[in-house]
């Protein structure tokens with residue numbers, strides 16, 4: 001019967017958000033991990049924005065995401081992730097609600113030199129009950145703080161994975177996404193064992 005052979009079935013597609021504060025490496029991550037040429041909506045940073053755009057540590061940054069990044073990665077024969085990078089600048093946060101529609105999970109990227117820039121993203125996903133992992137992007141290629149210290153300083157509960165990553169490295173970003181998928185599977189298993197009471 002057509003469609004009964006599992007090897008010919010279309011893969012499941014899952015929408016994932018790549019979020020975090022201004023300049024933490026969201027566009028970089030979507031670009032390095034995507035198997036298609038990523039769609040970007042970058043606009044140049046201008047002199048006029050210097051007062052509001054904190055470029056400390058990312059002085060080389062020349063442009064910013066004004067709407068979204070879009071990419072795709074095949075994790076396995078039956079799982080494809082569609083990645084949506086969010087804009088980081090506060091004046092574009094109003095778009096997060098639309099971008100979050102249908103998202104099953106999120107990666108919150110952190111720059112430990114400016115962790116506070118990602119607090120709003122953590123808060124956003126916690127409030128909506130969207131599962132997320134925290135990925136610490138080591139800008140100078142090193143990670144000065146162990147993950148447990150970062151977890152404590154962000155007051156993250158134990159079930160939120162904290163990972164160290166390099167947003168420029170494909171394998172590193174892939175590992176972060178796989179950790180997120182593992183979390184989604186664990187959450188689904190947990191729901192199966194302890195379904196929430198009907199309202």
Ligand SMILES: Nc1nc2c(ncn2[C@@H]2O[C@H](COP(=O)(O)OP(=O)(O)OP(=O)(O)O)[C@@H](O)[C@H]2O)c(=O)[nH]1
Pocket residue numbers: 021022023024025026027028029058060061062063064065066086087088089137138139140141166167168
């Ligand atoms: N050295 C280093 N530079 C990085 C890394 N990740 C990103 N960058 C650089 O840091 C700057 C910011 O990266 P983006 O990917 O644009 O950050 P973003 O989070 O998409 O920024 P917005 O969309 O403006 O919020 C760029 O100049 C990147 O080339 C990293 O791991 N190491």
Ligand SMILES: [Mg+2]
Pocket residue numbers: 026027028064065069085086087088
């Ligand atoms: Mg960006």
